[in-house]
Amino acid sequence: MKLARLSGAVAAIAVTVGLTAACGNGGADAGPAAKVSTDEDITLSFAWWGNDDRAARYEKAIDAFEEKHPNITVQTQFQSWDDYWTARSTEAAGSALPDVVQMDAGYVRQYGATGQLAELDGQVGVNLDTGGVDETALASGQIEGTTYAVPVSLNTQSIIYNAKLLEELGVEPPAEGYTWDDLVQWFADVAEAGAKHDPQVYPVGDMTGNNPWFLQWLVQQGKAPFTDDGQIAFTQEDVQAWADLWAPLREQKAFFPAQRKAQLEPKTGLNSSEVVAEANWDTLMPNYVAELGSDDLELLPIPTGDEGKKMYWHSGVMLSASASSSHPDAAAAFIDFMTNDPQVGEIFGTSKGVPSTQAQKDAMKVDDGTPDDRLLTYEDAHADDVTEPAPVPVEGYGEIELEMARLSEEMEYGNLDEDQFAAQWFAYVQDTVKAQ
Numbered sequence: 326m327k328l329a330r331l332s333g334a335v336a337a338i339a340v341t342v343g344l345t346a347a348c349g350n351g352g353a354d355a356g357p358a359a360k361v362s363t364d365e366d367i368t369l370s371f372a373w374w375g376n377d378d379r380a381a382r383y384e385k386a387i388d389a390f391e392e393k394h395p396n397i398t399v400q401t402q403f404q405s406w407d408d409y410w411t412a413r414s415t416e417a418a419g420s421a422l423p424d425v426v427q428m429d430a431g432y433v434r435q436y437g438a439t440g441q442l443a444e445l446d447g448q449v450g451v452n453l454d455t456g457g458v459d460e461t462a463l464a465s466g467q468i469e470g471t472t473y474a475v476p477v478s479l480n481t482q483s484i485i486y487n488a489k490l491l492e493e494l495g496v497e498p499p500a501e502g503y504t505w506d507d508l509v510q511w512f513a514d515v516a517e518a519g520a521k522h523d524p525q526v527y528p529v530g531d532m533t534g535n536n537p538w539f540l541q542w543l544v545q546q547g548k549a550p551f552t553d554d555g556q557i558a559f560t561q562e563d564v565q566a567w568a569d570l571w572a573p574l575r576e577q578k579a580f581f582p583a584q585r586k587a588q589l590e591p592k593t594g595l596n597s598s599e600v601v602a603e604a605n606w607d608t609l610m611p612n613y614v615a616e617l618g619s620d621d622l623e624l625l626p627i628p629t630g631d632e633g634k635k636m637y638w639h640s641g642v643m644l645s646a647s648a649s650s651s652h653p654d655a656a657a658a659f660i661d662f663m664t665n666d667p668q669v670g671e672i673f674g675t676s677k678g679v680p681s682t683q684a685q686k687d688a689m690k691v692d693d694g695t696p697d698d699r700l701l702t703y704e705d706a707h708a709d710d711v712t713e714p715a716p717v718p719v720e721g722y723g724e725i726e727l728e729m730a731r732l733s734e735e736m737e738y739g740n741l742d743e744d745q746f747a748a749q750w751f752a753y754v755q756d757t758v759k760a761q
Contacts, residue, residue: 350729358451360655367397369655371544373427374409375677382672389668390659397655410723417441422647424633424656428474430465430640434555435720437473443646448657454665457682462638464714466645468526469553478678480540481704482627482713483607489621490601492525494518504593505542507630509574515601516579527581529602530594531569531748534733536726537639540716542629545635550716557719557758561751568743570737575736583737592616607703608641608678611696620696622704626710632650632711641678679704719759728753 342628361367361623373383387399395757402410402423410432416422436442449455449472455463456477466474497519499511500665515528532538543550544678552558574580581594594600596616603613607624614622627636644663646656672687675697682687691697719725730749735741741749 335747337507349546353393353431358657359399361394361452361652362466363394364394365396366571366654367650367655368421369399369425369659370648371399371401371420371425371659371722372409372412372423373403374406375403375427376405379677382676385672386663386669388668389666389672390662392657393411393622393638393662394655395658396444399659418648424647424650424652425659426630426645426647428466428643428645430474430643430715431722431726433466433643433645434468434717435476436645436724437468438555438720440648443648443650443653443656444472445475445646445657446475449655451713452657453661457665457684459638459681460639461711461714462681465640465717466643468583471657474643474645475664476638476643476672476681477640477660477662477669478675479608479610479638479681479704480608480641480678481638482537482604482635483703484602484604484625485595485607485610485622486602486625487595487598487600487606487617487621488623489619490598491515493528494522494601498623499628502629505570505727509570511573512579513577516574516577517603524599526598527594527600528574528579529581529600529604530586531575531580531583531733531737532604533568533575533736534730535604537606538627538728539564539729542567542570543638544637544713544716545628551719555719555761558607561747564751565743565747568746572743583611584717595622602716606639606641606678607700608675610700610742611675614696622696626703626707632738634707634728635712635713636707637715638711639715640681672714673702719758725754728757 326372351370355437374377378426383401387401389401391397403409413422413426413436417436420441422436430438438477444454453475455475462476463472466472479548485500494513499507507676512528513691519526519528540550543563549558567580581600583601586594589597593603595603596613598617610622616619644659644660646653650656665682665684667684667688670680670688671690673680674689674691679701680689689697691701724758729750732741732746736743
């Protein structure tokens with residue numbers, strides 16, 4: 326395999342120049358999908374965010390792909406999360422994204438609705454099989470019914486908690502079917518017991534700025550956060566109700582202090598045993614076990630909500646093809662391989678999330694009782710609770726999410742109250758959406 330690793334601005338410039346030159350050779354105007362050619366030499370460019378471990382796994386997977394497609398060479402680059410999206414933004418300005426890009430659900434609309442990503446529906450049944458991916462998960466890569474990204478791994482929101490530390494406090498976890506009010510009370514009970522623990526421990530960080538949980542809470546209220554045409558569907562009153570939900574815990578000083586959180590970075594309160602629980606994606610649990618150095622972490626589902634759990638699959642990692650690719654059929658075949666081939670499931674395991682297809686799950690080598698085993702068991706146990714499609718965020722939602730966290734921190738420091746938080750963040754949301 327020919328592996329070309331680039332980084333940062335160098336990667337952005339190199340790919341932009343190379344692909345801009347190729348834009349006139351097919352791409353979006355290449356016509357109907359055809360079975361990927363075996364007669365011509367094809368070079369695909371592929372970019373992802375991640376680290377050296379993910380790079381090594383991708384190398385193995387790409388070796389397997391190239392063995393099945395000896396006429397295709399995949400050239401790759403990867404960056405850290407922030408640098409990755411800076412490079413993609415530079416490329417998009419010249420309509421020159423790599424042939425295949427690792428995509429995040431929060432950016433699907435930004436790149437799909439602006440003509441940067443290829444429409445993949447025409448490839449289904451030709452070079453791409455999406456039949457093994459849950460339909461509600463597929464919806465997270467669609468805009469008004471058109472598929473722009475395919476999920477290759479899935480996760481859900483959960484509470485990752487330290488069972489040993491909770492036992493030391495003498496507090497039981499919430500029972501199955503618990504409500505949002507039960508959750509607030511549980512955090513309050515943990516805070517009270519944790520204040521007497523030596524050293525003091527806290528139940529959780531401030532939930533107000535946890536945007537994924539805000540979206541999940543909205544869905545459970547029967548409210549879609551976003552419209553199909555990319556507008557905000559929630560109101561300032563919704564934001565106010567969310568902030569007010571957590572106000573009693575803030576008044577109790579139950580949340581893990583923001584100042585201490587900053588001191589610990591890049592570690593967290595959970596993997597430092599200073600916090601009992603963290604509301605986050607379930608697939609982070611095995612990583613936290615490794616960082617904590619003990620196998621004491623367990624998973625709880627989100628609260629029941631008024632109308633049932635209404636969970637949704639979040640696409641941890643998605644793959645998209647560039648609308649300007651000169652080789653759309655080969656790009657689709659590569660996405661298909663990364664989505665369905667059992668070898669990929671064996672190579673990656675849960676390192677980028679639980680595979681979205683059963684064939685890859687079955688290929689994973691997981692020992693009984695391990696964190697990966699508990700993660701898979703948890704997702705299987707709650708699969709029937711996944712009834713809703715994941716919300717497809719509006720353009721610019723990454724900035725909106727960051728601002729929510731920033732204002733929540735201002736509230737933690739006492740610079741804002743709940744009313745000011747709701748008013749300021751909602752105004753920022755409206756201004757950001759209008760600017761797109």
